[in-house]
Amino acid sequence: MTEASEPTEPTEPTEPTQPGQPRHRSLTGTFRVKRGLAEMLEGGVIMDVVDADQARVAEDAGAVAVMALERVPADIRRHGGVARMSDPAMIERIKAAVTIPVMAKARIGHFAEAQVLDALGVDFIDESEVLTPADEAHHIDKWAFDVPFVCGATTLGEALRRISEGAAMIRSKGEAGTGNIVEAVRHLRAITGDIRRLSVADPAERYDWAKRLPAPIGLVNEVAEAGVLPVPLFCAGGIATPADAALVMQLGAAAVFVGSGIFKSAEPARMARAIVEATTHHGDPALVAKVSRGLGEAMPGLEVGSLETRLADRGW
């Protein structure tokens, strides 16, 4: 990582800040700890849920985490108006219902919503374009938080800008709530394609990359040398079938977020289970075929050209 992203480690363990808290826990919120949770979720499926019952269905089906939100993106589209952070009471009910990590969304730039989610003890915050942005110039300074953040990106430059702000995970945005995989594929290919092209750039060319992306040169150099982002790259937005999950995993996603695709399908529990299997065994077409049989209707899809609002355009 860049200098700024290195965890700052005190030379001596600090004294406990709360009575009874062992000193071993003094090094919380380091970048290694934040990115580590993202790495533990690799190969898994993170599912959007709107209540405790759905959260239990998701956990039963093998979700590695749930995203607690009041309306899935398909309903946010239909409902219109301003979409905000969810009710803390609803997030707490979901936390109480499952043993897996619970994520929640804050609006872009709305650091006070993020502070509330942190206070609630959520395991990951999604600074999300699915909600209505609160700031049209600034994203949240994610270094200021102990809780890890995931942010959406459509390009390598956007991904590196979010990482420079402290994001511990990147998800390609896709177009949430459409059940249409085309934008997810576009964004994943844009990010992984540019990483491949950057990895053969000579040192002088990297400065030009930094200007064009635009992104900090330290991160550009790091990606050029490692050939991967410095944090895990997941995929979101438009995954509606097991084959969609297998597609994006083969295109280089380390894990998938499924929003409306599960609970807007005809048989959510079976669809959830099938997408979990297809994500793990994405390289085994016979298995993907087997789990795809007789799942009933997937969520109704939307043509991206017909959308009034392109959520993926939010983010700067």
Next chain:
Amino acid sequence: MPGARVGVLALQGSARLHVAAFAELGATPVEVRTPADLAGVDALVVPGGESTTLSLLLGSSGLRPALEDRVAGGLPVLGTCAGMIMCAGEVLGGRPDQRSVGALDITVRRNAFGRQRESFEADLDIDELAGGPFAAVFIRAPVVARAGPEVEVLARLPEGPVLCRSGGVVVAAFHPELGGDLRLHQSFLERI
């Protein structure tokens, strides 16, 4: 065994990082997703991840009986975090339908330190590892609540044991695959 074929259970979780670690040490890492993958390995790593998900996928992939057979036959196993939970004889705070493999006689408490905001790094004293304390990363980590008489405790925190060994099975509540320190991987490899 330096060139050992080390299987890494790749159903979900930090398999990629364990594969990289064993490749760097000169072993031959093999991703394991099916019973056929498991057949040819000299040892197995059960990585970090979500133990509820791993438990489910172990069942659906047909790997559970194959793995239980190999474990009963003395297969060396390294389990980290969720992998420790999967190796345990008994799990507290898990789901009722969650099943472990029972590779060693320990009882493990899930999420023993709390949620992600309580996840932490700590320097561990591990007597048998030369070269100073081990920088261990604990993520929503479990702890050993009870260790059977055959189990050696190699490192502990005030909450309980966090590194244990029984025969060829080594389990850690933390993530040696995250820290860049490969001494635990090396010592596991040497004992295969």
